[in-house]
Amino acid sequence: MEKLEALRRLFPGQVDLSESERLRHGKDEGYPEEGEVLAVVYPESVADVQKALRFAREEGLAVIPFGAGTSLEGHLYPVQEAISLDFSRMNRLLEVRPEDFLCVVEPGLTRKALNEALKGTGLFFPVDPGADATLGGMAATNASGTTTVRYGGMRANVLALQVVLANGEVLELGRGVRKTSAGYDLKDLFIGSEGTLGIITRLTLRLHPLPEHIHTLRVFFPRVEEAAEASYKVMASGLPVARLELLDELALRALNRYLQAGFPERPALFLEFHSSTREALEAESALALEIMREAGALKVEAAKTEEERRRQWEARHQAYWALVHLFPGHRFVITDVAVPLSRLPEMVRYAQGLLEEMGLTGNILGHVGDGNFHTLVPILPQDYPKAEAYAEALVRKALELGGTCTAEHGVGLRKKKYLPLEHGAALELMRKLKDLLDPEGLLNPGKVLDTPPSSRYS
Amino acid sequence: MEKLEALRRLFPGQVDLSESERLRHGKDEGYPEEGEVLAVVYPESVADVQKALRFAREEGLAVIPFGAGTSLEGHLYPVQEAISLDFSRMNRLLEVRPEDFLCVVEPGLTRKALNEALKGTGLFFPVDPGADATLGGMAATNASGTTTVRYGGMRANVLALQVVLANGEVLELGRGVRKTSAGYDLKDLFIGSEGTLGIITRLTLRLHPLPEHIHTLRVFFPRVEEAAEASYKVMASGLPVARLELLDELALRALNRYLQAGFPERPALFLEFHSSTREALEAESALALEIMREAGALKVEAAKTEEERRRQWEARHQAYWALVHLFPGHRFVITDVAVPLSRLPEMVRYAQGLLEEMGLTGNILGHVGDGNFHTLVPILPQDYPKAEAYAEALVRKALELGGTCTAEHGVGLRKKKYLPLEHGAALELMRKLKDLLDPEGLLNPGKVLDTPPSSRYS
Secondary structure (H helix, E strand, O other): HHHHHHHHOOOOOOOOHHHHHHHOOOOOOOOOOOOOOEEOOOOHHHHHHHHEEEEEEEOOOEEEOOOOOOOOOOOOOOOOOOEEEHHHOOOOEEEEEHHHOEEOOOOOOOOHHHHHHHOOOOOOOOOOOOOOOOOHHHOOOOHHHHOOHHHHHHHHHEEEEEEEEOOOOOEEEOOOOOOOOOOOOHHHHHHOOOOOOOOEEEEEEEEEEEEOOEEEEEEEEEOHHHHHHHHHHHOOOOOOOEEEEEOOHHHHHHHHHHOOOEEEOOOOOEEEEEEEEHHHHHHHHHHHHHHHHHOOOOEEEEEEOOOHHHHHHHHHHHHHHHHHOOOOOOOOEOOOEOHHHHHHHHHHHHHHHHHHHOOOEEEEEEEEOOEOOOOOOOOOHHHHHHHHHHHHHOOOOOHOOOOOOOOOOOOOOOHHHHHHHOOOOHHHHHHHHHHHOOOOOEEEEOOOOOOOOOOOOO | HHHHHHHHHOOOOEEEHHHHHHHHEEEOOOOOOOOOOOOOOOOOOHHHHHHHHHHHHHOOOOEEEEEEEEEEEOOOOOOOEEEEHHHHHOOOOOEEEEEEEHHEEOOOOOHHHHHHHOOOOOOOOOOOOOOOOOOHHHHHHOOOOHHHHHHHHHHHHEEEEEEEEOOEEEEEEEOOOOOOOOOHHHHHHHHHOOOOOOOEEEEEOOOEEOOOOEEEEEOOOOOOHHHHHHHHHHHHHOOOOOOEEEOHHHHHHHHHHHOOOOOOOOOEEEEEEOOOOHHHHHHHHHHHHHHHHHHOOOEEEEEEOOHHHHHHHHHHHHHHHHHHHOOOOOOOOOOOEEHHHHHHHHHHHHHHHHHHHHOOOEEEOOHHOOOEEEEEEEEOOHHHHHHHHHHHHHHHHHOOOEEEEOOOOOOOOOOOOHHHHHEEEEEEEEHHHHHHOOOOOEOOOOOOOOOOOOOOOO
């Protein structure tokens, strides 16, 4: 294609047209269809991003930003002719200011690489989705993780963004301060916009002091219901939990096989407390244990070493891959509802009952301290409609309980159908914002919102 | 005026045309000019708000929402013919769901009335600007307060909003959950928009468990510099402080007179720790004290009773009125910069030096745990330009250090001039959002952004 030759000339050494790369950049970890972008461009600067956008505008191509490819909702699948902007060459840690509890990064830096680079500063960046995602991608989907119950998700931990708009303009949104009320909150409009309103080219992130004292527990229950109930009671006590994760029996069975771990195969809560003094830590952990024992806990294990602690959370983060390993040849439908805190036990019961009723195997795990959990449903191709019906029923129930269809994975292609029910008339305003910021529908079209019939790129 | 008669017929028993009320609704607590609205309407429902907006559209009048009248930046001053929507009749607590840590309120409810009504639930709403503001007004200006260092400001504590747009449409923004990534973050766009994008008619608020154990301290220092430095060191230690406020000598002198309090008249930090266990609390307070003694603390007082604790924070909240009392016949220019945490001591030193250099008396106090402080400069009319020059120099210095011109008071009329410097090209996007949501410039015109020449209402 002639235009791809022009692209190669425009970005010498920064374009990959190989089929394998075009395929790799057209899919994420969750979407069932295989997509293929026309070309992969590796920007090395903001100017490169502007240049790529200009090229795309002129050639009538869509642009899809690519981080680590670990999103789950079809965020990377091209619904029309598109080039992928792969940020792996814009992965520098530009500045660390420990004294201000902040750092400035390029969007292609991953969360693990950032925390590795922060070693020795006494600070860390808390948001930890399962995957080693890029910070740009995490901001684009408003990601969160196991520590969000204490430290907040991306929205709370991104202080400022640099974005490039569809028209090539570069904007600086937000400031590196803990509070500001200086006009409209544009920064949060771009966080969670999934590459559809602008392209993130720099992030100022809030860092937190590494806790001096950490206590990490695994608490096992007879049934998932009791574990969910106990998690609610711990939250209701006002204890400053830093992590509060539910894992069901299946998750632990999968992890035992995948990691040769020796976890009891019982529904469990994985908890952690962070504190600046040992006395505070001990008092808080003791109270939490008392609450959980009253709620029916069978067994408690505490991580005795930093290594054991690290392994426990690594196991939690590996749960998805452990499941994948346990069900070779299967695809996964993954749900991501959140509900108001007190409805979590009911929601978990509903999910379990529905899986059983529909004859589906499903693994329930998640961030119960935030009222959020996932179901991972391994399926063979013929069962996809059934699994989707399960996912849809779960969303409808969550919305009925005042919840949300997606707590942290975002909308992508897969959850668009739920937005009318969740947002009502406000969805039309989202559409107007998209039209305002990207009138030609150039930026990651079809994600979050349907591509309008008027789009040049549809 | 004929149209005002029509308004009265439209809202029987809900319109006040008296001069005193028209004047009271045309000014806030900080803006030097006296304004006067054409009429005050007291909506009692969302339908009333829609009806008032329709009337205003038809008659070519602007609409200014009014909470408690405690804003500071000219938010209520009518720059053109306007009606005031006073929300004092929409002040109901609609729902409390302690089990979900949330409540639903009408915008006219004040923060103190809410916390009074929450007594017995074990929960509280933390955001506490000095004034007993309405929750609608607090959301509109993205207010914060003494507990923001621990619990966040309005943005972190408003889960969902109902707003009426200029065209009368009612939107529901956000959900009553701790996390959501379901599309664009419209809720945060309206928080801090100062009534210029839509009118808030209902809020879902996040509540927090009342701390079981509280420790409240007053720590006195030889100079403001040492107090600012100590506050930074406490923050840098990662201690979970719940409040961390700086008061200078002048503030304490004013408070001693106004409240017949017996505070030592020395620069002070007022601190508080909240904890779910006594042991945690004691360990944290002890560590904080050690840090502050090393940083030069002269004297420490602890609140021994709940009554003493209450009086201490009441005093902090009364500091503004105590100053007003100490300088009869004066007006006040109030600054509201925030800077990255480590620059706070430098910023405070700069402010002090500048006051001295310019021959101004000024009181420095504020939320130093968030890098935010205020200067209250009492002035006689002829000194207004000088005080404004001081405020402007302070903003320029704060922006130079990466800070913001307003951390929590908002923009209103007074801080518009600083936005180009703070936001650059992003300001143009704010203007476009305003045009999209309020194409005729009906909603609180002239606030945050200049009224465009095209506005029907300018």
